[in-house]
Amino acid sequence: xxxxxxxxxxxxxxxxxxxxxxxxxxxxxxxxxxxxxxxxxxxxxxxxxxxxxxxxxxxxxxxxxxxxxxxxxxxxxxxxxxxxxxxxxxxxxxxxxxxxxxxxxxxxxxxxxxxxxxxxxxxxxxxxxxxxxxxxxxxxxxxxxxxxxxxxxxxxxxxxxxxxxxxxxxxxxxxxxxxxxxxxxxxxxxxxxxxxxxxxxxxxxxxxxxxxxxxxxxxxxxxxxxxxxxxxxxxxxxxxxxxx
Amino acid sequence: xxxxxxxxxxxxxxxxxxxxxxxxxxxxxxxxxxxxxxxxxxxxxxxxxxxxxxxxxxxxxxxxxxxxxxxxxxxxxxxxxxxxxxxxxxxxxxxxxxxxxxxxxxxxxxxxxxxxxxxxxxxxxxxxxxxxxxxxxxxxxxxxxxxxxxxxxxxxxxxxxxxxxxxxxxxxxxxxxxxxxxxxxxxxxxxxxxxxxxxxxxxxxxxxxxxxxxxxxxxxxxxxxxxxxxxxxxxxxxxxxxxxxxxxxxxxxxxx
Numbered sequence: 001x002x003x004x005x006x007x008x009x010x011x012x013x014x015x016x017x018x019x020x021x022x023x024x025x026x027x028x029x030x031x032x033x034x035x036x037x038x039x040x041x042x043x044x045x046x047x048x049x050x051x052x053x054x055x056x057x058x059x060x061x062x063x064x065x066x067x068x069x070x071x072x073x074x075x076x077x078x079x080x081x082x083x084x085x086x087x088x089x090x091x092x093x094x095x096x097x098x099x100x101x102x103x104x105x106x107x108x109x110x111x112x113x114x115x116x117x118x119x120x121x122x123x124x125x126x127x128x129x130x131x132x133x134x135x136x137x138x139x140x141x142x143x144x145x146x147x148x149x150x151x152x153x154x155x156x157x158x159x160x161x162x163x164x165x166x167x168x169x170x171x172x173x174x175x176x177x178x179x180x181x182x183x184x185x186x187x188x189x190x191x192x193x194x195x196x197x198x199x200x201x202x203x204x205x206x207x208x209x210x211x212x213x214x215x216x217x218x219x220x221x222x223x224x225x226x227x228x229x230x231x232x233x234x235x236x237x238x239x240x241x242x243x244x
Numbered sequence: 245x246x247x248x249x250x251x252x253x254x255x256x257x258x259x260x261x262x263x264x265x266x267x268x269x270x271x272x273x274x275x276x277x278x279x280x281x282x283x284x285x286x287x288x289x290x291x292x293x294x295x296x297x298x299x300x301x302x303x304x305x306x307x308x309x310x311x312x313x314x315x316x317x318x319x320x321x322x323x324x325x326x327x328x329x330x331x332x333x334x335x336x337x338x339x340x341x342x343x344x345x346x347x348x349x350x351x352x353x354x355x356x357x358x359x360x361x362x363x364x365x366x367x368x369x370x371x372x373x374x375x376x377x378x379x380x381x382x383x384x385x386x387x388x389x390x391x392x393x394x395x396x397x398x399x400x401x402x403x404x405x406x407x408x409x410x411x412x413x414x415x416x417x418x419x420x421x422x423x424x425x426x427x428x429x430x431x432x433x434x435x436x437x438x439x440x441x442x443x444x445x446x447x448x449x450x451x452x453x454x455x456x457x458x459x460x461x462x463x464x465x466x467x468x469x470x471x472x473x474x475x476x477x478x479x480x481x482x483x484x485x486x487x488x489x490x491x492x493x494x495x496x497x498x499x500x
Contacts (some may be wrong), residue, residue, distance in 0.1 A: 013499065016498070023408075023409065023499075024409050024410055024411035025405075025409040025411050025412060026411060026417065028409060032282065052466070076340070076341050077341030078337075078338060078339065078340070078341045078497055079497060080494040092341075094339065094340060094341075097338045097339055100335055100339040101336050101339075101340060103263060104265075104269075105267050105270070106263060106266070110263075110266075113259055114256075114259045114260075114263065116253075117253070117255045117256035117258075117259045117260075117342065118256055118336065118340055120252060120253060120256070120342065121255075122252075122255060123254075123255040123258075125253070157344055195269050196388075
């Protein structure tokens, strides 16, 4: 059996929801004085456990609000779970929303460095990859222009190039395999395939069952914050399709 | 990725400071000159307004003014820009995991660079007004470092509070205005009624400014008691800031 890359064990995630939506000090003080607190708990994840093996491609399915994105955020280290532990052996690159670390005033080249730094890559490594990223993005002379002059497709291409050229150990993807135009989509799909065969562990959320069946080694079905089924791609997809 | 060591993110810190610097100066004709001009213009105005009032009491009045303006200006800029650093980077914090202290820290470092630049006009004015140039000037980095730690501590406290309560910013604008007037920047502390003076001396900003003035106006090394006060004024707020920030940083993401 291959070694585990991501180990999720007994994750529970509760969100405190303040129904008064207190966002300022004045209201907070007034509420505290009058004893009007109105806090509800929302259990986004309830005792979720699974492991992702090294080099595997795992898909997450489930209806909207089932907790798929929450799981990805817990694994990425963005949310600290209420209880349970996540162990990741290696570097995670989350692609939860493309280009979230971009600065519109800076040029494409400067943004590659900034974005790479945000993902925690060291300086020397990024400079050595810079040309490769620029070439892969196919942005040409636009790389020296500020990002505010880019179209949304160009932005997506740049973000995808940064996230994948650096070859992360674990790539976390939330529904983004539709990047750029037809040409770049084909290229990005090929890139994903290349990463997968090259040892990158991929964890992704998708509602596109055909895509999941084609790409995944394993599928996990999340339902109301719990693991409803996990295992063979075709079997889980069939069960999900039947219920939906 | 559990190892969120700050040192692994040294390059990010460098990039963020560079970004703050570039975006500040990229679209201005005068560029870095602003860091000279701003304190100089403030000094010029205050000199014209207050020189008749205080000049006879204070030796090297322009140096006295500029020492206060530069240090307080740094503190003001550092805290008021830094307190928004977490909220403004919210879109990023909710998508990528990293040590969040990087945002207020990079913001404060950017202000520190401005402070260092603005020591150039201070030295020029010293030369012009005949203030003593002594070995004590070598202590400027010490007071700069202590003030920086104090400002960083305040920034950490306020940026944490600002995540949970967005009206912190408005509250702070009132507090900082009062703080400016309560600090002897353009007036001597001797005009404060004697029973109140000990209270005014508790103001950390007064301590730092007075430390700098001892160096620039008297050309002397500050007394041990003054060193003690400045160190305490730096270390205590910094420790409080780090503690408050660490206690709450995991909750930020739910409020952004």
